[in-house]
């Protein structure tokens with residue numbers, strides 16, 4: 082079993098370059114399958130979820146070459162509409178194969194997706210969308226079977242603003258006959274990224290990034306080259322780590338506009354922020370104000386930064402309240418932070434966080450962002466050695482984490 086060892090107490094200092102966005106990449110890879118020729122994806126992050134997706138594509142019969150930060154996907158030899166093996170269970174984003182294969186072949190059989198299981202994560206809105214486009218959907222023996230004689234555009238109102246459902250419906254609708262309108266669509270930058278790739282492949286999508294997306298179905302999608310947007314959640318994690326360790330870090334190669342909700346909250350705490358064209362410099366201060374944070378759908382404060390932010394708020398004077406309105410119970414990091422001395426109470430979907438002196442301890446990452454919150458806690462601890470197990474979760478979303486943190490002056494290493 083691998084663990085991360087952190088000996089904290091050192092302010093992070095220097096520059097960190099952020100890689101491509103995981104949550105874009107895991108949608109763009111299945112999107113590429115819908116082309117009739119090669120798609121080149123640049124700025125691809127090197128992560129466990131990405132290598133898992135590569136294996137899934139190869140099992141489906143596609144040819145994939147992944148080197149450095151470029152993935153070349155040739156879908157012309159794709160043979161199967163069925164993917165039910167263990168890889169799909171490891172990866173939440175395998176659900177995008179439903180929309181991609183349904184759009185391409187009118188049919189898909191996909192094992193129920195796995196991934197970070199911080200709470201039950203339904204896919205009813207994805208299915209509602211496929212059915213509205215004319216597909217029949219059955220759940221048989223742990224797999225979803227989806228089939229349509231002809232996908233036909235429709236007006237679809239999402240009952241909950243869902244990032245995944247918006248993308249999945251957009252994929253299927255790109256090849257439907259006629260026009261699809263998705264109302265109450267999610268607005269995340271990753272959704273715009275997928276629409277940008279689809280449009281470069283020949284799709285006709287307007288309004289991505291707003292609450293109403295309009296898709297005119299087309300008969301074919303061709304290969305192209307696309308560069309993935311920077312990972313705003315990785316960027317936010319390093320910004321929070323810089324503030325928590327009272328450091329001075331330039332988080333580079335990002336789109337500062339994507340970070341606005343976090344930047345506003347850090348400034349409210351008293352963190353010094355300098356926004357540049359493609360970077361944000363975060364300068365920590367000796368003490369911080371307590372604040373309230375509400376995790377909401379984009380452009381609100383990202384739920385994926387809720388757990389790292391919990392750790393930072395243990396360093397603020399007084400009492401802060403952090404409420405997650407996206408996921409009811411994404412709080413598995415809290416018992417582990419309490420093990421490290423954090424004074425946190427859970428009240429319904431809110432964490433009430435008091436200023437705390439964190440201590441080193443043996444803790445366990447139970448999902449990706451919970452893992453990030455524990456790494457930041459370890460960096461904040463003044464003495465002793467924090468041991469974090471569950472490293473496999475952290476590897477799903479943070480590439481080169483250990484080297485990046487070392488480059489910023491942290492004492493972090495892996496042990497088996």
Ligand code: EPZ
Nearest residue numbers: 104174202203204205206207241243244245385407408449
């Ligand atoms: C995406 O998950 C991200 N995953 C998550 O990132 C992120 O936390 C989440 O969006 C919210 O931003 C990927 O992009 C692969 P949702 P997704 O559908 O699409 C409810 C990370 O750490 N809902 O927007 O699965 C759902 O229960 C991960 O990188 C339904 O009720 O999330 C939740 O309360 C974890 N029915 C809310 O909507 C549905 O059919 C938002 O979920 C779908 C969702």
